[in-house]
Amino acid sequence: MDLxxxxxxxxxxTFYLAGMKGGxxxxxxxxxxxxxxxPLITTIPLVGGLQxxxxxxxxxDFDLIGIADLLDMPGLSDILxxxxxxxxxxxxxxxxxxxxxxxxxIEAAELKAPEPEGVLRVHVVEAKHLMKKDIGMxxxxxxxxxxxxxxxxxxxxxxxxxxxxxxxxDFWCEFNVLESDGQQLYLHVMDRDEASDDERLGRATVEVSxxxxxxxxxxxxTLEQAKHGMVHLRLTWLTLSDDYSDLRAALGETQLLxxxxxxxxxxxxxIDSAKNLPQxxxxxxxxxxxxxxxxxxQGFTFLVANPESDxxxxxxxxxxxxxxxxxxxxxxxxxxxxxxxxxxKEPFSLLKSGPESKIVWSMHLRILKRSAKEEEMADxxxxxxxxxxxxxxxxxxxxxxxxxxxxxxxxxKEEIKENPTEGPQQVExxxxxxxxxxxxxxxxxxxxxxFHRSPSSTSSAGVHELGxxxxxxxxxxxxxRLIIVVHKVANIPLKDPSSIPDPYVKLYLLPERAxxxxxxxxxxxxDCNPTFDESFEYVLSQGELNTKQLEVTxxxxxxxxxxxxxxxxxxxxxxxxxxxxQPYTAWFDLNPESEYDH
Numbered sequence: 191m192d193l194x195x196x197x198x199x200x201x202x203x204t205f206y207l208a209g210m211k212g213g214x215x216x217x218x219x220x221x222x223x224x225x226x227x228x229p230l231i232t233t234i235p236l237v238g239g240l241q242x243x244x245x246x247x248x249x250x251d252f253d254l255i256g257i258a259d260l261l262d263m264p265g266l267s268d269i270l271x272x273x274x275x276x277x278x279x280x281x282x283x284x285x286x287x288x289x290x291x292x293x294x295x296i297e298a299a300e301l302k303a304p305e306p307e308g309v310l311r312v313h314v315v316e317a318k319h320l321m322k323k324d325i326g327m328x329x330x331x332x333x334x335x336x337x338x339x340x341x342x343x344x345x346x347x348x349x350x351x352x353x354x355x356x357x358x359x360d361f362w363c364e365f366n367v368l369e370s371d372g373q374q375l376y377l378h379v380m381d382r383d384e385a386s387d388d389e390r391l392g393r394a395t396v397e398v399s400x401x402x403x404x405x406x407x408x409x410x411x412t413l414e415q416a417k418h419g420m421v422h423l424r425l426t427w428l429t430l431s432d433d434y435s436d437l438r439a440a441l442g443e444t445q446l447l448x449x450x451x452x453x454x455x456x457x458x459x460x461i462d463s464a465k466n467l468p469q470x471x472x473x474x475x476x477x478x479x480x481x482x483x484x485x486x487x488q489g490f491t492f493l494v495a496n497p498e499s500d501x502x503x504x505x506x507x508x509x510x511x512x513x514x515x516x517x518x519x520x521x522x523x524x525x526x527x528x529x530x531x532x533x534x535k536e537p538f539s540l541l542k543s544g545p546e547s548k549i550v551w552s553m554h555l556r557i558l559k560r561s562a563k564e565e566e567m568a569d570x571x572x573x574x575x576x577x578x579x580x581x582x583x584x585x586x587x588x589x590x591x592x593x594x595x596x597x598x599x600x601x602x603k604e605e606i607k608e609n610p611t612e613g614p615q616q617v618e619x620x621x622x623x624x625x626x627x628x629x630x631x632x633x634x635x636x637x638x639x640x641f642h643r644s645p646s647s648t649s650s651a652g653v654h655e656l657g658x659x660x661x662x663x664x665x666x667x668x669x670x671r672l673i674i675v676v677h678k679v680a681n682i683p684l685k686d687p688s689s690i691p692d693p694y695v696k697l698y699l700l701p702e703r704a705x706x707x708x709x710x711x712x713x714x715x716x717d718c719n720p721t722f723d724e725s726f727e728y729v730l731s732q733g734e735l736n737t738k739q740l741e742v743t744x745x746x747x748x749x750x751x752x753x754x755x756x757x758x759x760x761x762x763x764x765x766x767x768x769x770x771x772q773p774y775t776a777w778f779d780l781n782p783e784s785e786y787d788h
Contacts (some may be wrong), residue, residue: 192372193223195248212256214270219278221248224372231295238296243287245372246342250275268387284342285368285491299535299552303460304491306430309453309558310365310375310398312339313424314348320355320419323381323389334382335391337421341365341375341398350382355419362449366456366491373398377421379413392416394423397666401425405561412725430456430556434526437557441496453493457502457522459553460490462535464506466546467515497522497555504549506540516543522555531555651681652779656759657718659695659744660777663763665735665770672728672735672770676711679744680777682718682758690716691746691758697726700739700762713747736766744780757783 196219203214226241252274254267282288289301314337323333335357336350344365351357367373375398379391392413401407406426413419440454494500500522506515518540525531532554540547652658662675676695684690692715699707707728714720730738740763749756759780768774 191225191227192245193225194220195223196220210256212254215253215255217250217252219248219250222246222372223248224369229296229300231293233293233295235292238291238293239301240290240292241287241301242282242290244278244283244342245369246374246376247275247279247283247340250278279343284373285366286343287368299460299462303552304458305368306456306458306491306556307367307370308402308430309428309456309493310341310367310401311426311428311452312346312363312365312375313426314339314359314361314363314377315422315424316356316358316360317379317413317419317421318356320357320379320391320413321381321417322355323383323391324353333391335379336382337361338378338380339363339375340378341367342373362447362451364451364453364493366493367398370398370402375425377411377423379416379419379421390415392419392421394421396423396425402427402561410725412727414727427561428558429561431559432530432532432554432556434531434557436559437497440558443560444495450495453495454558455494455497455522456556456558457492457494457497457553458490458556459492459502459551461504462550462552464516464540465537465548465550466544467506468544468547494522494555497526497557499523506543506549514542516540516547516549518549525553525555651683652759654759654779654781655683656780656782657682657744658777658779659742659759659761660775661742661763662773662775663740663765663768663770664773665730665732672730672738672765674709674726674728674740676722676724676726677775678719678721678723679780680719682744684718689748691718692716692748693718693720693744693746693758695722696743696745698741698743699728700741703741715747735770739764741786742778743783755783759783760786762786 198216198218201214201217203217205212205214221244223242223244227237227239228241229238230236231238250271252271254270280286285304285306289298291298291301317335317337320333320335332353333355334350334352335354337348337359339346339348342365346361346363348359348361351359365375375396377394377396379393381389381391383389393415394411394413396409396411404427406424408424410420410422413421437454444452444454492502502520502522503517504520505517507513508515518538520538525533532552534552535550536552537548537550540549650658657679658681659679660677662673662677664673665671666673674697676697679693679695682691682693692713694713695711697707697709698704709726711722711724714722741760742763743760744758746756746758760783761778761781763778
C-alpha cells in the first residue's frame with residue numbers, strides 16, 4: 191500500500207551550538223511511503239507484521255530560530271537540514287525499512303532480513319551544453335560541474351570537472367534495489383563554488399521499473415529545472431542468480447569494463463544473536479553490538495567484487511569499554527558449496543572469545559546476472575557501443591512506422607563539428623517505455639486527419655505539401671509528466687535551391703501558450719529532412735492533460751524569401767483525443783500557419 195504522506199507539526203526542538211541556543215520550528219515532511227503487510231497468518235490481526243519505508247528521500251522543510259549570531263552562521267541551515275534528512279533516511283528510506291512485528295507467530299527475520307530484488311548499475315558518461323554559472327568580465331564563463339546520483343538513501347558523487355560546460359565524468363556506481371516499482375533514480379548536476387553554496391545546474395529523473403523491463407538503456411536526458419543542458423546515462427539491470435556457475439560471466443563482464451569498483455555478487459546477512467560472550471568487565475555484563483567490515487559495505491547487504499577471494503569480517507565489541515568480545519572471518523567462497531548458496535541460523539564459534547562463544551547468523555550469496563530479456567536480445571546490435579549514434583533508443587516505437595519515401599540529404603557533419611552550438615544534439619532520448627509497439631487503435635477523425643499511418647499510401651509531403659513531422663507522445667502517471675520526443679521532419683519543400691532552410695522545432699502548450707511552456711530543438715543547417723531525436727517534458731496532472739493541446743511549429747532559422755516568414759508549417763494535437771498511457775508514435779502532416787490564430 192502506497193501512501194502520499196504530508197506532515198506539518200508544531201514540534202519544538204532545541205539544540206546548543208558553541209554555547210548558543212537554537213531551535214527548529216514548523217517541521218514539515220512530504221513523501222511517498224510504502225506499507226508492506228506480511229506474512230499472512232490465520233489469527234488476528236491476520237498479518238504477522240509491517241514494513242514501513244519511503245521509496246525515495248522525502249522532502250523536509252523547517253524554520254531555524256535562535257539568536258542572530260547563530261542564524262547568520264553560513265551554511266548552518268543546510269548542515270542541519272542534511273543531518274535531519276540523513277537521520278530519516280537511515281531509519282526508513284530504502285534500502286532501510288522500519289519493521290513492526292504484530293504477532294509472535296513469525297520469526298523476526300521475516301520482517302528484518304534484507305530482501306534485495308536486484309542491482310542497478312549506472313554509468314554517468316558525460317553532460318553537454320550546461321548552464322554557465324561562473325561569468326567573467328567579458329560575459330563569457332564556464333562551470334565546475336559534478337553530479338550527485340541518489341536512489342533512496344544511497345548516494346554517489348562524481349568528481350568535479352573544472353571550467354567546462356561539457357564535462358566527461360565516465361563515472362560508474364551500483365545501487366542495491368529492494369523495490370524497483372515506484373523508486374526513481376535522481377541525478378542532480380551541481381556547480382562547485384568555493385566562495386559560496388554550490389549552485390544547481392539541473393536535475394534528471396529515471397524510473398527504475400522501466401530499466402528493469404528493458405534490462406539495459408542508453409539515454410540522453412534533457413535536464414529539468416534548467417534553461418538548457420543534457421546528461422548521458424547508461425543503465426543496466428542485474429538480476430540475482432543462485433547458480434554459482436554464473437560467476438564466470440559476471441567476472442568476465444567486470445574485467446571487460448576495466449572498472450575496479452564493479453561487483454559480481456551480492457551478499458546478504460541477518461545476524462540473529464550471539465551466545466556465551468565473555469564479560470568485558472568482571473562486575474558488569476557486556477553491552478555488545480556488532481560491526482561488519484568489508485570493503486564494499488552497505489548495511490547488511492554487501493556488493494562483492496569477487497566471492498572467490500573476498501572475506502567477511504565480523505567483530506563484536508562492548509559499547510561501554512570498546513573492548514573486543516570476539517571476532518570471526520568467513521570466506522565467502524564457502525557459500526558456493528551450500529544449497530542455493532545459503533545458510534540459515536547456523537552458529538559459528540568466535541575467535542578471541544570464550545570457549546563457548548558463538549554467533550548465530552543467516553546469509554545468502556547471489557551472483558549478479560543480466561536479465562533474461564537482455565540475453566534474448568544478444569543477437570541484436572549493441573546499443574551501448576554506439577555512443578555516436580543519432581538513433582534514439584527512445585524512438586524504438588517509431589521503427590513500426592514505415593520509413594518516409596524521401597531522399598534524405600547528406601547531413602553537414604563537418605559543419606556541425608565546427609560549430610556545435612548551431613548543430614543538432616546527437617542524442618538518444620528518454621522515452622522510458624517507448625519500446626512498446628505503436629498503438630493500433632484508430633484515432634478520432636480530427637486527429638487522424640493530421641497524420642498518415644502508411645506514408646506510401648498518400649503524398650509523402652502531407653496534405654498541404656509542407657512536409658510531415660514524426661513525434662512520440664507518452665504520459666507517465668507515476669511522474670505526472672507529459673513526455674514528447676521530436677524524431678524527425680520529412681519532405682520540407684525546397685522551392686529555391688539557393689535558400690535551403692535551417693529547420694528547428696518549437697513546442698507550446700495551449701490554450702495558454704505561456705512562455706514557460708516553450709520548448710525548442712537544436713537547429714540543423716541546410717536540411718529538408720532533419721533528424722532531431724530530442725526529448726521534452728511537461729509537468730501536468732492527469733486531469734490537466736485532457737484540457738491541453740500541443741502546438742508544434744517547424745520553422746527555419748533564416749527567413750525564406752519566397753514565403754516572407756520563417757514558419758514552415760504547424761500542427762496542433764489535442765491530447766483529449768489520444769490515449770497516452772502507452773507510447774504513441776505517429777507522423778503528423780504540417781499545415782499552413784494561416785490555419786491557426788494566436
